[in-house]
Amino acid sequence: MSSRDTEPQSIVSGEVPSRSPSRLGRLSARFGRRAVTALIGLTIAFLLVPVLFTFAASFFENLTGILPSGGLTLQNWKLALGVAESQGAQRGLGGFWTFVAPDVLFVLTLPNGVEYVLRVPYDVTIQTPIPVALGFSVLLALLGVVVNLIVGVPIAYAVTRYTFPGRRLVNTFAILPIVPGIILGIAFLKTYPDLPSVVALVLGYSLLKIPYMVLAVQSSFESMDLRRIEESARSLGASWTTTFVRVIVPGAKQGIISGSIISWTLAAAEFNFSYIVYSRGPRPFSLFLFENISNNPFLRAAAAISIYFVIVAAVTALLNWVGENGFSVGGVQ
Amino acid sequence: MSTLQEYLLIDRVKESPLSRVIQPETERERERLRIAVLTVPFFLLAVFGALVPLVMMIRISVAEEFLRAVSGWTVEPYQHLFASIAAFLPVVGTEVSAMISPTGESVSPVYGRTIWNSLWFGALTTVSSVTLGVAVAHGLEKYELPRKGLLITLISFPISLPGIVAAFMMIVLFGRTGLLTNVLAVLSGIRPVTLQLTGQPAGTALAILGLYFGYLYSMIPRATLLLRGTYAEVNTAAEEAARSLGATPLQTFRYVTLPQIRPGIVGAVILTFRTALAIFGTVLVLKSLSVVTFRFDQLIKVGYELNIASALATLFFVFTLCFTFVGLRYTSAEVAR
Numbered sequence: 001m002s003s004r005d006t007e008p009q010s011i012v013s014g015e016v017p018s019r020s021p022s023r024l025g026r027l028s029a030r031f032g033r034r035a036v037t038a039l040i041g042l043t044i045a046f047l048l049v050p051v052l053f054t055f056a057a058s059f060f061e062n063l064t065g066i067l068p069s070g071g072l073t074l075q076n077w078k079l080a081l082g083v084a085e086s087q088g089a090q091r092g093l094g095g096f097w098t099f100v101a102p103d104v105l106f107v108l109t110l111p112n113g114v115e116y117v118l119r120v121p122y123d124v125t126i127q128t129p130i131p132v133a134l135g136f137s138v139l140l141a142l143l144g145v146v147v148n149l150i151v152g153v154p155i156a157y158a159v160t161r162y163t164f165p166g167r168r169l170v171n172t173f174a175i176l177p178i179v180p181g182i183i184l185g186i187a188f189l190k191t192y193p194d195l196p197s198v199v200a201l202v203l204g205y206s207l208l209k210i211p212y213m214v215l216a217v218q219s220s221f222e223s224m225d226l227r228r229i230e231e232s233a234r235s236l237g238a239s240w241t242t243t244f245v246r247v248i249v250p251g252a253k254q255g256i257i258s259g260s261i262i263s264w265t266l267a268a269a270e271f272n273f274s275y276i277v278y279s280r281g282p283r284p285f286s287l288f289l290f291e292n293i294s295n296n297p298f299l300r301a302a303a304a305i306s307i308y309f310v311i312v313a314a315v316t317a318l319l320n321w322v323g324e325n326g327f328s329v330g331g332v333q
Numbered sequence: 334m335s336t337l338q339e340y341l342l343i344d345r346v347k348e349s350p351l352s353r354v355i356q357p358e359t360e361r362e363r364e365r366l367r368i369a370v371l372t373v374p375f376f377l378l379a380v381f382g383a384l385v386p387l388v389m390m391i392r393i394s395v396a397e398e399f400l401r402a403v404s405g406w407t408v409e410p411y412q413h414l415f416a417s418i419a420a421f422l423p424v425v426g427t428e429v430s431a432m433i434s435p436t437g438e439s440v441s442p443v444y445g446r447t448i449w450n451s452l453w454f455g456a457l458t459t460v461s462s463v464t465l466g467v468a469v470a471h472g473l474e475k476y477e478l479p480r481k482g483l484l485i486t487l488i489s490f491p492i493s494l495p496g497i498v499a500a501f502m503m504i505v506l507f508g509r510t511g512l513l514t515n516v517l518a519v520l521s522g523i524r525p526v527t528l529q530l531t532g533q534p535a536g537t538a539l540a541i542l543g544l545y546f547g548y549l550y551s552m553i554p555r556a557t558l559l560l561r562g563t564y565a566e567v568n569t570a571a572e573e574a575a576r577s578l579g580a581t582p583l584q585t586f587r588y589v590t591l592p593q594i595r596p597g598i599v600g601a602v603i604l605t606f607r608t609a610l611a612i613f614g615t616v617l618v619l620k621s622l623s624v625v626t627f628r629f630d631q632l633i634k635v636g637y638e639l640n641i642a643s644a645l646a647t648l649f650f651v652f653t654l655c656f657t658f659v660g661l662r663y664t665s666a667e668v669a670r
Contacts, residue, residue, distance in 0.1 A: 190389055
C-alpha cells in the first residue's frame with residue numbers, strides 16, 4: 001500500500017487518485033458486485049415477502065408460531081368481502097345491500113268502503129352480497145381518472161409542444177405533488193362544507209394524482225416529433241382540433257393508458273386525504289382497509305388487504321402488458 | 334345604455350388584448366389561444382382543488398371564530414405554536430416560551446417535540462433509503478441481472494400501497510406473530526414479546542425501529558426510481574475509460590460515477606424527505622412516534638382544534654414548499670427526469 005492512500009483525495013483539487021488499489025479497493029473489486037446484488041435481493045425480499053405471506057396466511061384458519069396452521073379455509077375472505085355474516089354487527093367491505101320487500105303491495109278501496117289489500121305472504125329480504133365500498137371506490141377513482149385525463153393530457157401537450165412564459169413553472173406544478181394528502185384534507189375541511197363527500201373526494205383525488213398522469217403522458221409526447229406530426233396533419237387539411245383529437249392523442253396512447261391505470265390505482269388506495277375528508281355517505285375502500293387493520297383479527301385483516309393485493313397484481317400485469325415496468329412510471333411523490 | 338354606446342363598448346372589447354386571444358387573427362395569436370385552451374383545465378383544477386382550500390386553511394389559522402362561520406382575526410394559534418417550539422429549546426426554552434405565548438406563561442413543548450421528531454426521523458429514513466436506492470439503482474443499471482424488467486416491477490410495486498398497508502406489512506414481519514420475530518425468537522430462545530418491533534409502547538427504541546422499517550417500505554421504491562432516472566443519464570464511456578486505466582470499481586464509482594449522479598442524489602433526497610414528512614397512515618396504525626402528521630389526527634379527530642391544526646399545516650406546507658424549491662433551484666436537479 002502506498003502512503004498516498006491515507007491522504008484525503010478530493011475531486012475538487014483535481015488530485016489524481018492513487019493508482020495501486022487500497023485494501024478496500026481490492027475488496028470492492030472482489031466482492032462489491034456480489035454485495036450489491038445481494039442487497040438488491042434483500043430489498044426485494046423485504047418488499048415482497050410480507051405481501052406473499054399475508055396473501056398465503058389469509059387462506060389459513062390459525063396463525064400461531066412461524067407458519068400459519070390449521071386447514072385451508074375461505075372463511076377469512078368471505079368475512080372480509082361480506083359474503084358471510086359474522087357474529088355481531090361487524091361487517092366486511094360495507095356488507096350488504098339489503099332490500100326489504102314491502103309488506104303491503106297494493107290497497108284498493110272500493111266506494112262502499114270495502115278494502116282489498118294485496119299482501120306479500122311472507123317477509124322477503126333480499127341481501128345482495130356486494131362489497132359496496134369496493135365498487136364505490138372503483139367508481140370514485142374512475143371519476144378521478146376522467147378529471148385527470150381532461151386536465152392532464154392537454155397540460156402535458158402544452159408544456160411539451162409549446163413555449164410560453166411560465167412554462168417551466170406550470171410544468172413543475174403539474175408534475176410535482178405540491179400538497180401532501182393530509183394537508184389538502186385539512187384544507188378541504190371547511191372550504192366546501194356543503195359539498196357531499198363524494199365530490200370532495202373526487203376533486204381531491206384528481207389534484208393529488210395529476211402528477212402521475214402528466215408524467216406518463218409527457219413521456220409519450222416526448223418520444224414523438226410533435227411539431228412535425230402536427231404540421232403534416234395540418235398541411236393535409238386537418239384543423240388543429242382534429243389534429244389534436246385524432247392524431248396527437250392516439251399517438252400518446254401508451255402514456256395515456258399507463259397514466260390512467262396508475263392514477264386509478266393510487267386514487268383507489270388513497271388513505272391520508274380520505275381519512276381526514278370523509279364524513280358521510282358510502283365509504284372509500286382505504287377506510288375499510290384501515291378499519292380491518294386496526295380492529296379485526298389478524299387473518300381477517302390479511303384477507304381484506306389481500307383483496308387489494310389482487311387488484312394491484314392485476315393492475316401491474318396490465319401495466320406490463322401495456323409496456324411499462326409496473327409502477328415505475330409513478331416514481332415521484 | 335343606448336345601442337350606439339353598446340357598439341362602442343363592443344369595439345373597445347374587440348381591440349383589447351383579451352379579444353385577440355379569443356378571436357385570433359394571426360398564427361401567433363392562434364397559438365396563444367391554443368395554449369390558453371390547453372392550460373385552462375389545469376388552472377381550474379389547481380385553483381379549486383388546491384388554491385382555494387389552502388387560502389381557506391390559512392384564513393382559519395388566523396381566525397378568531399371558526400366553528401360555524403369563519404370570522405375575526407387573531408395570531409394566537411401561531412403564538413401558541415411558536416411558544417411551544419421555543420419551549421422545546423434546551424436551557425432558555427421556558428423563558429423564551431413565556432415571552433412568546435399568548436397567556437404570558439410557558440406552554441408545553443409538545444409541538445416543538447413533534448416537529449423535531451418529524452425532522453430527525455424524516456432525515457434518518459431519507460438518508461437510509463437514498464443510500465440503499467443508490468446501491469439498488471447502480472446494480473440495476475450496471476449489472477447484467479436476469480429478468481431486469483421483473484426486478485424493476487417488484488421494486489416499484491409498493492408505490493401503489495398506502496401507508497396503512499405498509500404498516501400492516503411491518504406487523505407481518507415484526508409483530509408478535511411476525512415472521513422475523515418468530516425466527517429470531519427460535520434462534521435466540523427469547524420470548525417473542527420482548528423481540529417484537531410493532532405493538533411496543535410509543536417512543537421506545539424497538540417501536541421506533543419498527544416504524545423506521547415501515548417508512549423504508551414506502552420510501553425505498555420511490556428513492557430507487559428517482560435514482561434510476563439519474564443513472565440512465567450517466568456517461569458510461571467515462572466509467573469504462575476509468576476502469577481500463579486501472580481504477581478499481583470503488584474508485585470508478587467515487588471519482589467518475591458519483592460526481593455525475595450527485596445532482597440526482599440531491600433531488601432524490603429532497604423528494605424522498607418530502608415523502609417522509611408526509612407519511613401518515615403508517616404512523617396512524619403503528620402509533621410508535623408522535624410526528625407532525627400524527628398530531629394532525631389528534632388535533633382534528635380528538636379535540637376539534639382546527640385553528641391550531643391549520644396553523645401547523647400552514648407551517649408544514651410553507652416549509653416543504655420552501656425547501657423543495659430552494660433545494661431544486663440550487664442543485665438544478667431535474668425533477669422527475
